[in-house]
Amino acid sequence: MNTLPVAATFTLSVALYSVGALVSLASWRKPALCRHICCGTALAGAIFGGLAAVFGILQGTAVRWSISSGIPLFAYSFDYDALAGFFNLTLAILAGAVSIYSFSYLKEFEGKRNIGFFGFLFHLLLLSLTIVFTAANALLFLIAWEVMALAAYGLVTFYHEDRETRRAGLLYIVMAHIDAGCLLLGFALLMQVSGSADFAQFRTAAVHLSSSQQAIAFVLFFLGFGIKAGVIPFHIWLPAAHPVAPSNISSLLSGIVLKAGIYGMARIFLEGLGVLPSWAGLLVLIVGVGSAVLGVLYALMEHDLKRLLAYHSIENIGIILIGLGAALVFRVAGHPQLAAVALIAALFHTLNHAIFKCLLFLGAGSVLHSTGSRNMEELGGLIRPMPVTAFCFLIGAVAISGLPPLNGFVSEWLTYQSLLAGFGVTGGLTRILFPLAGSMLALTGALAAACFVKAFAITFLALPRSAESRSAHEAPRSMRIGMGCLTGACLVLGLGATWFVPVFDALTEQLLGPRVGTNLITAHRWVLSAGTPHGGLVSTSVIAIALLLLLIPAVLLVSSAGRRFARRRGPAWDCGLPGLSEHNEYTATGFSKALRMIFSVLYQPRREIQTVFDVSPYFPKAIRFESEIEPTFEKRLYAPLKDLLLRFATRMRAIQAGSIHAYLAYIFVTLVLLLLFGVRP
Amino acid sequence: MIGLIAKAGLQLVLVLLVAPLLSGIMKTMKARLQTRRGPNVLQSYQDILKLLRKGMVIPETASWIFSVTPYVVFVTAALVGLMIPMTATDAPLSLFGGVLAVVYLLALGRFFLALGGLDAGSSFGGLGSSREMTISAIAEPAMMLAIFTVALAASSTNLSEMAKVAVSQSWKFLAPSQMLAFAALFIVLIAETGRIPVDNPATHLELTMIHEAMILEYSGPYLALIEYGASIKQLVLMTLVVNTFFPFGLSSDWTLRGLTLGLVFYLIKMLLLACLIVMVETTNAKLRLFRVPELLMVSFIFGALALISTFLF
Numbered sequence: 001m002n003t004l005p006v007a008a009t010f011t012l013s014v015a016l017y018s019v020g021a022l023v024s025l026a027s028w029r030k031p032a033l034c035r036h037i038c039c040g041t042a043l044a045g046a047i048f049g050g051l052a053a054v055f056g057i058l059q060g061t062a063v064r065w066s067i068s069s070g071i072p073l074f075a076y077s078f079d080y081d082a083l084a085g086f087f088n089l090t091l092a093i094l095a096g097a098v099s100i101y102s103f104s105y106l107k108e109f110e111g112k113r114n115i116g117f118f119g120f121l122f123h124l125l126l127l128s129l130t131i132v133f134t135a136a137n138a139l140l141f142l143i144a145w146e147v148m149a150l151a152a153y154g155l156v157t158f159y160h161e162d163r164e165t166r167r168a169g170l171l172y173i174v175m176a177h178i179d180a181g182c183l184l185l186g187f188a189l190l191m192q193v194s195g196s197a198d199f200a201q202f203r204t205a206a207v208h209l210s211s212s213q214q215a216i217a218f219v220l221f222f223l224g225f226g227i228k229a230g231v232i233p234f235h236i237w238l239p240a241a242h243p244v245a246p247s248n249i250s251s252l253l254s255g256i257v258l259k260a261g262i263y264g265m266a267r268i269f270l271e272g273l274g275v276l277p278s279w280a281g282l283l284v285l286i287v288g289v290g291s292a293v294l295g296v297l298y299a300l301m302e303h304d305l306k307r308l309l310a311y312h313s314i315e316n317i318g319i320i321l322i323g324l325g326a327a328l329v330f331r332v333a334g335h336p337q338l339a340a341v342a343l344i345a346a347l348f349h350t351l352n353h354a355i356f357k358c359l360l361f362l363g364a365g366s367v368l369h370s371t372g373s374r375n376m377e378e379l380g381g382l383i384r385p386m387p388v389t390a391f392c393f394l395i396g397a398v399a400i401s402g403l404p405p406l407n408g409f410v411s412e413w414l415t416y417q418s419l420l421a422g423f424g425v426t427g428g429l430t431r432i433l434f435p436l437a438g439s440m441l442a443l444t445g446a447l448a449a450a451c452f453v454k455a456f457a458i459t460f461l462a463l464p465r466s467a468e469s470r471s472a473h474e475a476p477r478s479m480r481i482g483m484g485c486l487t488g489a490c491l492v493l494g495l496g497a498t499w500f501v502p503v504f505d506a507l508t509e510q511l512l513g514p515r516v517g518t519n520l521i522t523a524h525r526w527v528l529s530a531g532t533p534h535g536g537l538v539s540t541s542v543i544a545i546a547l548l549l550l551l552i553p554a555v556l557l558v559s560s561a562g563r564r565f566a567r568r569r570g571p572a573w574d575c576g577l578p579g580l581s582e583h584n585e586y587t588a589t590g591f592s593k594a595l596r597m598i599f600s601v602l603y604q605p606r607r608e609i610q611t612v613f614d615v616s617p618y619f620p621k622a623i624r625f626e627s628e629i630e631p632t633f634e635k636r637l638y639a640p641l642k643d644l645l646l647r648f649a650t651r652m653r654a655i656q657a658g659s660i661h662a663y664l665a666y667i668f669v670t671l672v673l674l675l676l677f678g679v680r681p
Numbered sequence: 682m683i684g685l686i687a688k689a690g691l692q693l694v695l696v697l698l699v700a701p702l703l704s705g706i707m708k709t710m711k712a713r714l715q716t717r718r719g720p721n722v723l724q725s726y727q728d729i730l731k732l733l734r735k736g737m738v739i740p741e742t743a744s745w746i747f748s749v750t751p752y753v754v755f756v757t758a759a760l761v762g763l764m765i766p767m768t769a770t771d772a773p774l775s776l777f778g779g780v781l782a783v784v785y786l787l788a789l790g791r792f793f794l795a796l797g798g799l800d801a802g803s804s805f806g807g808l809g810s811s812r813e814m815t816i817s818a819i820a821e822p823a824m825m826l827a828i829f830t831v832a833l834a835a836s837s838t839n840l841s842e843m844a845k846v847a848v849s850q851s852w853k854f855l856a857p858s859q860m861l862a863f864a865a866l867f868i869v870l871i872a873e874t875g876r877i878p879v880d881n882p883a884t885h886l887e888l889t890m891i892h893e894a895m896i897l898e899y900s901g902p903y904l905a906l907i908e909y910g911a912s913i914k915q916l917v918l919m920t921l922v923v924n925t926f927f928p929f930g931l932s933s934d935w936t937l938r939g940l941t942l943g944l945v946f947y948l949i950k951m952l953l954l955a956c957l958i959v960m961v962e963t964t965n966a967k968l969r970l971f972r973v974p975e976l977l978m979v980s981f982i983f984g985a986l987a988l989i990s991t992f993l994f
Contacts (some may be wrong), residue, residue, distance in 0.1 A: 134794075435830075450814035453795040457800070460744075462742055542778075546758055572803050575897065
């Protein structure tokens with residue numbers, strides 16, 4: 001088999017990102033030029049990155065190369081295997097779409113903001129992500145991880161004049177360092193056992209891990225990657241940080257930076273730690289279920305469009321973890337075939353979520369660009385001035401709600417199938433967890449549909465609720481193209497799921513052993529099966545065709561009989577009440593009122609109504625309504641933690657005397673201790 | 682291929698013919714139980730025909746979503762009608778989507794219906810959409826648990842496989858897990874088809890309506906499509922309950938004799954289920970909206986118990 005130029009295209013993409021970073025920084029004085037260079041090099045880098053990923057996947061075997069650095073343990077070693085290829089493909093699709101989108105989007109920065117610095121951080125983020133997904137050395141991985149966090153911090157705080165943004169940035173960087181700390185400890189443990197920082201060595205040394213070492217490493221990595229992925233209860237930074245970033249960056253943060261956590265889990269849990277015990281898998285599964293349900297419940301209460309989307313990222317990460325947890329359980333139970341199906345479900349959902357979440361954030365970005373508002377209560381009726389954005393957002397909304405025939409449905413369907421299979425393979429009471437997780441997934445799906453009915457309808461339908469949304473305009477061309485690419489990807493991955501699933505063959509073979517892609521496809525590539533002999537079957541392409549065919553009788557019914565009276569436009573009936581205005585419309589808060597009452601145990605809603613009246617209480621002049629829900633995790637978990645930390649810090653102040661002699665003494669003692677432990681044979 | 686299209690065509694005709702009839706029969710039965718004369722059994726056909734002949738007014742405030750919605754509702758319901766076994770175990774399109782596809786296709790219809798409700802900008806539409814999405818969301822986990830219980834027995838989510846397994850063990854509905862699953866699914870059925878005590882299909886009172894509030898702005902042929910779609914959805918869900926729990930008389934092949942016998946059995950079973958629903962409707966008052974979650978919680982618990990009893994007994 002002739003070898004494809006994986007390493008060459010990969011290096012080219014990395015080089016383009018690096019050059020792009022420096023050139024955009026250098027050309028910051030010429031904003032228009034800088035903008036074109038920034039987006040152009042990013043697009044080129046994404047194209048080559050995508051080519052590398054496609055080559056890597058087609059090749060089927062891992063490509064490894066390493067450049068020694070001279071520093072102990074550290075080497076520039078890369079491992080372009082199936083997992084790396086898959087995540088790089090996801091990254092390339094998103095980076096390409098976002099680069100195209102940014103051509104017009106960054107125009108509003110001209111003369112106001114430093115596009116050069118933005119471009120520098122943007123390229124740095126893409127570069128570090130590419131290296132995170134490919135690095136085969138723990139230290140290189142950690143450096144890239146840290147650069148990723150810093151670049152993301154710079155982009156989150158890009159609108160730093162705003163106090164809210166600075167606070168969100170601070171929260172983000174603190175959480176990012178807790179997660180980096182956990183990872184550092186975890187890798188230190190693995191390095192101690194294997195005597196090397198190489199991922200391949202971890203794999204071979206995994207058998208020497210004692211069960212307690214394995215458990216500690218698992219917890220550390222789960223914390224580290226879990227914080228990055230934004231699973232509940234480590235999610236609090238996510239809904240704060242993602243909405244305040246520029247919209248094209250929000251889409252990358254939710255689309256792919258969170259997925260770095262998923263990548264890390266797949267890499268370490270399935271390869272680096274050996275076969276994990278079933279409690280680990282069950283823990284991942286349960287945390288996944290919790291994240292999914294709570295994520296969507298919090299999303300429902302949001303009326304800030306971008307925060308709503310950020311909470312949905314938590315939900316979808318939860319769905320991914322359900323699949324991943326199931327895969328871990330099945331592997332230790334000795335069912336690699338099932339584990340492979342569950343892993344495919346998880347990773348397929350990773351790709352799907354990356355695409356539709358990126359699309360939705362870009363849509364929200366277009367709305368923000370056009371109206372200047374993220375608050376849904378001030379939007380409305382945007383489907384008329386912004387038809388293309390509205391259509392793209394609708395496709396994204398249908399896809400993220402897991403409705404057929406789009407891509408979200410396919411991966412959720414695979415998740416259901418693996419959960420159903422899980423009932424048969426595990427013993428005792430734990431088996432009940434799988435169907436229960438399935439029912440919670442159903443709840444999540446239905447609530448997500450409710451939430452996106454709200455998000456789409458309040459933003460795009462009915463009457464505009466403010467002057468800004470009345471004077472809205474369609475997004476410029478490059479933004480429409482960027483969204484259009486991702487809309488197309490949603491359709492292609494949904495309708496062509498059976499053609500895409502075999503891509504995972506090399507991946508499952510590498511991580512779990514079996515190749516199941518062909519088992520999942522029956523009947524001339526049209527139908528996706530659950531992989532078991534009489535299991536479930538589904539075909540999104542046939543569903544789509546059947547839906548179109550069934551349109552014929554529907555159109556016949558309508559057109560045959562209703563011709564005598566024309567269809568005409570008139571005022572909305574509204575139960576006979578005249579004068580429908582934007583004040584009569586349902587609001588986002590009103591839409592979720594029923595759910596707020598039903599789940600009031602969770603939300604602890606508080607509302608305040610103030611009536612201002614002149615003479616008589618029967619004739620109010622103004623009514624002020626305020627409603628908020630209790631941020632449970634912030635208040636119950638993080639506030640006490642913060643207090644504890646501050647109290648500890650106050651105590652520690654005693655040793656910070658401010659005297660140079662004392663500090664010299666500390667340094668001396670530390671040095672002696674380090675020498676004692678370091679030199680010890 | 683030809684056979685598939687023929688089967689699909691045959692079942693489509695059956696679905697389109699029986700759905701309004703079933704609605705009509707239920708209306709008449711309910712009236713008789715309340716000692717009213719009630720409408721003619723064929724009234725639902727006449728309603729649809731009448732609506733199709735009328736003109737329609739589309740609200741000035743509405744967008745293209747408003748016009749797309751009736752088609753989506755009708756088409757998804759009709760497609761689901763082709764995926765479930767009605768008279769034969771072998772449903773025409775069961776190879777292309779099982780029970781999960783059925784649930785999610787109905788959800789697609791509901792998604793658009795809720796958008797259509799909000800599109801005109803009237804507060805009643807929003808009220809209906811909000812309630813519909815809320816109740817369906819809470820009904821979903823119970824429904825999925827009950828479905829999982831049945832699917833686990835067949836170790837498949839393919840409806841034809843499930844029906845085949847059910848036919849091979851016809852008296853299985855006496856097992857505790859099946860009975861509990863039936864109870865769970867029956868409650869969900871009532872919630873999903875919008876009947877008392879969850880919703881009242883006969884009301885246009887603003888405070889109590891759910892489904893009717895969503896479609897308040899629709900008129901003429903569009904309303905006909907939505908009403909038709911809703912009656913197909915009701916038929917589909919009832920068929921699902923009837924044929925998964927009581928698979929008597931399901932034909933194993935598509936021969937004339939098998940199908941005729943299957944059809945007779947099918948109609949009898951559906952009539953009995955309709956009777957049960959109408960009795961529940963007549964003997965209960967509509968629940969307050971915020972009591973509905975409690976009812977659905979009961980259904981969820983039934984589902985969980987059904988699941989536990991599958992491996993206890």
